[in-house]
Amino acid sequence: MEIAEPHVTERPERSRLKARVPAGRLQDKWDVYKNNAKLVNPANKRKHTIIIVGTGLAGASAAATLGGLGYNIKSLCIQDSARRAHSIAAQGGINAAKNYPNDGDTIWRLFYDTIKGGDYRSREGNVYRLAQISNNIIDQAVAQGVPFAREYGGLLDNRSFGGAQVSRTFYARGQTGQQLLLGAYQAMSHQIQEGRVEMLPRREMLELVVIDGRARGIVTRNLVTGELERHVGDAVLLCTGGYGNAYYLSTNAQNSNVTAAWRCHKRGAFFANPCFTQIHPTCIPVSGDYQSKLTLMSESLRNDGRVWVPKDTNDARPPSQIPEGERDYYLERRYPSFGNLVPRDVASRAAKAVTDEGLGVGETNLAVYLDFRDAIERLGRQAIEDRYGNLFEMYERITGDTPYEVPMRIFPAVHYTMGGLWVDYELMTTVPGLFVLGEANFSDHGANRLGASALMQGLADGYFVIPYTLGGYIAGAELGDVTIGHSTFADTERAAGERLRRLLDVKGGKTVAEFHRELGQIMWDHVGMSRNRDGLLQAAEAIRRLRDEYWQNVNVAGRNDTLNKNLEFAGRVGDFLELGEMMALDALHREESCGGHFREEHKTAEGEALRDDDDFAYVAAWEHTGDHARPQLHREDLEFEYVRPSTRSYK
Amino acid sequence: MTVHLRIWRQAGPDSPGRLAEYTVEDVNEHMSFLELLDVLNEKLITEGEEPIEFDNDCREGICGSCGLMVGGVAHGPQPRTAICQLHMRHFNDGDTIVVEPWRATAFPIIKDLVVDRSAFDRIMAAGGYVSVKTGGAPDANALPVTKEDADLAMDYASCIGCGACVAACPNSSASLFTASKIAHLAMLPQGTPERRRRVLNMVDQMEAEGFGDCSNHAECEAVCPKGISISAIALMRREYVRAVLSS
Ligand code: FES
Numbered sequence: 001m002e003i004a005e006p007h008v009t010e011r012p013e014r015s016r017l018k019a020r021v022p023a024g025r026l027q028d029k030w031d032v033y034k035n036n037a038k039l040v041n042p043a044n045k046r047k048h049t050i051i052i053v054g055t056g057l058a059g060a061s062a063a064a065t066l067g068g069l070g071y072n073i074k075s076l077c078i079q080d081s082a083r084r085a086h087s088i089a090a091q092g093g094i095n096a097a098k099n100y101p102n103d104g105d106t107i108w109r110l111f112y113d114t115i116k117g118g119d120y121r122s123r124e125g126n127v128y129r130l131a132q133i134s135n136n137i138i139d140q141a142v143a144q145g146v147p148f149a150r151e152y153g154g155l156l157d158n159r160s161f162g163g164a165q166v167s168r169t170f171y172a173r174g175q176t177g178q179q180l181l182l183g184a185y186q187a188m189s190h191q192i193q194e195g196r197v198e199m200l201p202r203r204e205m206l207e208l209v210v211i212d213g214r215a216r217g218i219v220t221r222n223l224v225t226g227e228l229e230r231h232v233g234d235a236v237l238l239c240t241g242g243y244g245n246a247y248y249l250s251t252n253a254q255n256s257n258v259t260a261a262w263r264c265h266k267r268g269a270f271f272a273n274p275c276f277t278q279i280h281p282t283c284i285p286v287s288g289d290y291q292s293k294l295t296l297m298s299e300s301l302r303n304d305g306r307v308w309v310p311k312d313t314n315d316a317r318p319p320s321q322i323p324e325g326e327r328d329y330y331l332e333r334r335y336p337s338f339g340n341l342v343p344r345d346v347a348s349r350a351a352k353a354v355t356d357e358g359l360g361v362g363e364t365n366l367a368v369y370l371d372f373r374d375a376i377e378r379l380g381r382q383a384i385e386d387r388y389g390n391l392f393e394m395y396e397r398i399t400g401d402t403p404y405e406v407p408m409r410i411f412p413a414v415h416y417t418m419g420g421l422w423v424d425y426e427l428m429t430t431v432p433g434l435f436v437l438g439e440a441n442f443s444d445h446g447a448n449r450l451g452a453s454a455l456m457q458g459l460a461d462g463y464f465v466i467p468y469t470l471g472g473y474i475a476g477a478e479l480g481d482v483t484i485g486h487s488t489f490a491d492t493e494r495a496a497g498e499r500l501r502r503l504l505d506v507k508g509g510k511t512v513a514e515f516h517r518e519l520g521q522i523m524w525d526h527v528g529m530s531r532n533r534d535g536l537l538q539a540a541e542a543i544r545r546l547r548d549e550y551w552q553n554v555n556v557a558g559r560n561d562t563l564n565k566n567l568e569f570a571g572r573v574g575d576f577l578e579l580g581e582m583m584a585l586d587a588l589h590r591e592e593s594c595g596g597h598f599r600e601e602h603k604t605a606e607g608e609a610l611r612d613d614d615d616f617a618y619v620a621a622w623e624h625t626g627d628h629a630r631p632q633l634h635r636e637d638l639e640f641e642y643v644r645p646s647t648r649s650y651k
Numbered sequence: 652m653t654v655h656l657r658i659w660r661q662a663g664p665d666s667p668g669r670l671a672e673y674t675v676e677d678v679n680e681h682m683s684f685l686e687l688l689d690v691l692n693e694k695l696i697t698e699g700e701e702p703i704e705f706d707n708d709c710r711e712g713i714c715g716s717c718g719l720m721v722g723g724v725a726h727g728p729q730p731r732t733a734i735c736q737l738h739m740r741h742f743n744d745g746d747t748i749v750v751e752p753w754r755a756t757a758f759p760i761i762k763d764l765v766v767d768r769s770a771f772d773r774i775m776a777a778g779g780y781v782s783v784k785t786g787g788a789p790d791a792n793a794l795p796v797t798k799e800d801a802d803l804a805m806d807y808a809s810c811i812g813c814g815a816c817v818a819a820c821p822n823s824s825a826s827l828f829t830a831s832k833i834a835h836l837a838m839l840p841q842g843t844p845e846r847r848r849r850v851l852n853m854v855d856q857m858e859a860e861g862f863g864d865c866s867n868h869a870e871c872e873a874v875c876p877k878g879i880s881i882s883a884i885a886l887m888r889r890e891y892v893r894a895v896l897s898s
Binding site for chain 1: 679704709801
């Protein structure tokens with residue numbers, strides 16, 4: 001097959017991208033920012049309508065906070081209730097530098113761990129701010145009545161999570177995301193009652209409306225009636241989560257999608273580091289073609305479970321009959337100091353390495369064991385049940401096996417996307433007035449996110465960052481009067497309507513799910529846990545072909561003027577088919593291995609990731625240049641003034 | 652295995668509905684019940700028919716989107732399990748399974764198996780929170796809470812808002828849903844300042860939405876995917892009486 005050489009391998013231009021991180025000492029930057037931010041007169045806040053898309057941790061916390069400040073908030077979500085956003089599924093916990101256990105944690109240490117864990121591909125200023133704010137989040141959540149786990153003395157309990165050397169993770173059983181989200185949802189409900197927030201559920205954002213170079217509104221589809229609706233505002237906050245469903249199978253919810261973010265990208269917002277995806281090491285393996293999602297097993301399990309495979313590729317014995325000497329505890333062997341607690345990207349790649357050698361277990365051979373036998377012997381069954389009872393139950397429900405007796409079978413699955421729309425220190429995109437919060441932006445996790453940091457970031461953005469930075473924008477911008485009668489609204493709505501009609505009119509021979517599954521397979525095979533140049537070139541080409549076929553041959557059921565989930569999915573898969581190619585191009589251009597991005601050409605003699613700080617210590621931000629044109633690469637150079645990028649070693 | 656399905660089809664809120672019959676072959680026992688519906692929908696789409704609409708999202712029992720009456724039981728035969736977590740190994744070859752939406756006046760049908768549960772959001776907005784604005788919260792450890800109270804609060808707080816309690820109740824009461832939030836916040840010192848207003852406003856809203864009264868059938872507890880105890884309802888009643896008496 002002849003494959004065209006993409007011109008993204010050219011040296012990227014040094015670009016105009018400015019992160020606008022304030023000057024001053026790292027510890028002072030956020031204070032400096034707040035001291036100098038313009039304020040909106042309290043009496044004027046209610047004259048400003050802010051549109052918030054998505055009601056996960058970032059969106060709900062932003063709506064609650066900005067509503068509380070007096071802004072006029074319009075909040076929209078695709079679910080039937082704001083309480084169902086996918087943040088709800090986060091199990092493990094939320095980090096904060098409270099140092100309640102007195103085990104040596106500090107704001108600096110949380111900052112340092114996060115930036116190192118991200119393999120030095122994030123901004124110092126942002127990450128430090130995140131660590132500073134982390135403590136306020138816990139205070140806020142407790143004041144809302146979030147029932148975090150407590151010790152007998154009545155104070156909050158902490159645990160160590162994801163290989164951290166200190167116990168800084170707050171948790172509410174295995175349902176931390178649920179409890180934090182309900183806290184934010186309840187705070188938002190309070191503002192709904194106060195009349196400060198208008199909540200519109202079952203709405204999908206299909207377009208961003210840009211007038212005079214500023215984000216001034218959105219077009220949504222009412223998912224019950226199919227009507228297109230126009231919403232006008234002074235700023236748009238996108239809090240729409242990640243794009244892991246580009247891989248079809250992931251731990252994301254069925255409706256998680258990139259559409260809102262992608263539409264903004266096509267209206268001028270740069271997309272940063274799209275190839276940085278997190279593949280979580282402890283998920284329940286795929287069992288068949290009908291599979292619709294993958295279920296994560298909290299990585300807290302690795303605190304007590306030991307990961308192994310048989311030493312012999314032909315060993316078909318049940319695990320209990322494989323003697324100690326014939327087991328390979330490969331994480332403990334390869335990483336003696338961190339053992340089973342190495343970061344997610346390292347653990348996932350190691351699982352891939354052993355299954356690639358044919359050592360995988362289970363029906364498909366695409367699994368490894370996570371074994372609690374020794375922990376049960378050491379601590380007793382009750383202790384293990386207290387720690388992981390609900391997770392074991394969940395595992396048993398899905399697989400029919402009980403982990404108290406048979407080791408779990410686990411395998412990596414797509415879980416989180418570190419990439420996302422590019423934002424500056426104020427969380428504003430390259431489109432003035434469009435802000436992006438939470439997983440939907442690219443900002444704080446670099447090339448790999450640490451456990452218990454997603455909840456922290458979503459809530460930091462919504463509760464504590466955006467109230468300051470949005471105010472600065474509103475107070476400083478010349479916002480002319482715009483109504484939904486503006487011609488740009490009409491044009492944008494027409495574009496959204498035409499796309500829906502086109503999808504329904506194809507009436508081809510393949511379902512949306514078939515296309516989605518095919519895309520997912522390409523992504524998993526070539527843009528997954530390990531990547532190489534040929535595979536990425538092939539993937540980009542295959543996705544282009546699949547996308548062309550999509551618009552010729554997709555079969556979308558039903559009509560536009562009613563609830564029609566197949567039509568919703570059709571739009572989302574159409575966008576994934578564009579994003580997927582960009583992910584491959586981004587992975588292709590980044591000729592280094594860092595964090596979750598592992599290029600086979602760039603590794604050490606022992607097979608570990610080899611970063612290239614001289615050439616790639618930058619954020620790759622892609623600009624849309626037309627539907628059939630290649631995106632233009634811009635770079636934001638990352639400067640490390642306070643930490644010296646070192647090689648991550650967990651040996 | 653092969654299963655026969657009788658599924659409620661209804662084109663819109665005001666259209667008449669009916670049970671339509673389908674057969675799915677080659678059902679794998681590891682499939683979830685919703686994956687079975689996916690397989691059926693793929694077939695329907697390929698044959699040019701409209702797929703069956705049903706709400707779902709996380710498919711791991713936590714978002715509360717899914718909710719079906721399966722064989723006359725809310726969320727199907729397995730206790731403490733949302734329908735998205737029910738796997739086909741709990742059925743037998745040749746079974747006929749009836750699938751219907753939640754039925755309650757306060758949950759009008761939108762289409763097929765999809766209902767409108769926004770009444771729950773309005774009950775929450777009536778008082779299911781602690782009215783603190785962002786910022787200015789005291790240190791998280793300033794207020795100790797006994798482990799027992801915190802654990803109990805967490806038990807009640809684990810409600811996923813799916814509506815199974817309403818669907819299972821002969822009176823279509825939303826008492827377990829409402830009470831679980833009242834009980835969660837009543838267990839904690841943070842919830843104390845507003846406990847009177849909270850219970851009065853939430854109970855009023857529950858009635859205004861057209862949910863029925865609780866007459867202690869306990870069907871709600873039996874189907875609750877999180878196993879929330881009806882002790883929440885007893886607690887709500889005590890809170891209510893106390894609030895009325897003190898006003
Ligand atoms: S789909 Fe989320 S609880 Fe069933």
